[in-house]
Amino acid sequence: MRDDALHEPGQALHVEDLTVSYDGAPVLWDIDLDIPPGVMCAIVGPNGAGKSTLIKAALGLVRPVAGHVRFLGHAVGRMRGRIGYVPQRHSVDWDFPTTVRDVVEMGLYRSLGWFRRPGRDARARALAALADVGMQDYADRQISQLSGGQQQRVFIARALVQDAPILILDEPMAGVDAATEAAIIALLKRLRDDGRTVIVVHHDLTTVRSYFDWLVMLNVRIIAQGPVRAVYTPENLRAAYGRQLAMIGVFDETAP
């Protein structure tokens, strides 16, 4: 199949036969996945299920052994500017010498192109994105002075500034307080209502049904995928989490 031919353009994310392995052991096995446009989708699964690896492979950050990925019908290489990526907060050094606005402007480096510095327009767009996450007052702060929740919001602003139709977030709720989590979810729902596709790696089963409308359950293989109502069942949870489920204590949650 040629890269520029459209393949499954009706899906925001289409993954087919994807297998990823580290040192010979499969981390993801034969993943077939479709996420329609305009949904807010959670990817859940136990530790080591390959959630982060799945989005890294989708974004081309991890090389798969087999399979292919399409965003709105295109290979990821042709969609770079149209996917906003929010990596895990702990993946970078927050003592890096830079300001909040500077980090957000990094989301515009691609569209600026080589040899051009961000100017007044980039500055305005960065400030607007910061306002979207309620961080406009922190634009000139050092990033080393931010709390965990503020770091997360800056990372989200960096993805928002691209104005991308697809957003992919890796554990955005990890280590943020309840107020920030609520603010983040409200923002993501607003983006979804604007017609964007929001894909979130999520670790908290108890909030899945209130936050999301689409669900992918993963444990090396795809356990189930579809609307949350249809996928969030005791059988599927047991298949994905096995014995861990009793410890997590979500069985009560599955009652209506």
Next chain:
Amino acid sequence: MTALGDLLGSHVVRTVLTGAALLGALSGMLGAFAVLRRQSLLGDALSHAALPGVCLGFLIAGGRDLGAILAGAFFTGALAALAMMLIVRRTTLKTDAALGIVLSVFFAVGVVMLTHVQAQGGAASAGLGSFLFGQAAAILQSDLWIMGGVGLAALLLTLAFWKEFKLVSFDADFARAQGLPVLALEAALTVMVALAIVVGLQLAGVVLMVALLIAPAAAARQWTGGLGAMVALSAAIGATSGAAGALVSAATRGLATGPVVVLIATAAVVFSLLLAPGRGVIWRARAARRARARIGDGRILTALQGFADAHRDAGYRSEQGMLEAALGVPPPAGRLAALARRGLIRPVAHPPETTPHWELTEAGRAEAAAVSGEDATAREAPR
């Protein structure tokens, strides 16, 4: 001072100073990126691995030819980097072990070659030993062209790819997701660091070169909040250390330049780590003490306010013993006096009791209310 004037008047010393400042600036500039990308120790391995290359270049050129020596150093440095990468990928050893092995093996080979060449004699072979600990006095005027060329190329490259280098250093995964050629950009940064090391060998020597890479960057980070300012300041500190070290080494006899440069750069680091505003140890200790005092004062005020509220008497006179009981510890000596000096509380008598009593002033009541309000919003405060 006349001695210094004489020294600066000398053509040789001017050449040495210029060279030393250039090399210091170059390693300071690129060292900032190396430190931020956590590649400081890779720099150490590369500089040690350059020694066999120096000897190789010397043997091939048949004398001290800077071009050949630098090419040789760069070649064995690259070989070491490649060996390290293969060890990490193909064996179960981790990066630190691979680094240690490669560093010592290449350095051992270098020392064997060095002693062999020196045993053979020859007028020029004596200068080879200066690559071990650096000898700025050995810098020739013709060398300045090579150093200047490398420095200028590194500067232009850094300016041209400034925002890309910044993004790759801060968040390589995001850069990759944006479609930037991260591998090429990282390779360019690493090659530039390797070049800076190779050219800097004459100044600091293979053993201590890494300090000239790390120290200016570590010192500069303390004073600055932006990457541009950090890189510029790091280059300035590197240039100053290099020039000062070369000057000291030239003014005295038999003092290798490398250790002197490193000691000067280290002094800058110690000074910065202790005293820089905002990040220095002493500054932070003072800020922490102030914060502790502020929190303690707040607890005293709210405790007094609490007694007043409990007695429905705004002017309630609280006994100091009650304050101690409420706080769990006696209020630190001087804090009550300090609060009284600020006009927030005042000592009062409460006959017939003879023990000390305190009462909140109007300002104290306002402050107590402000402190309670602050506690409620403290959750979102920056760390």
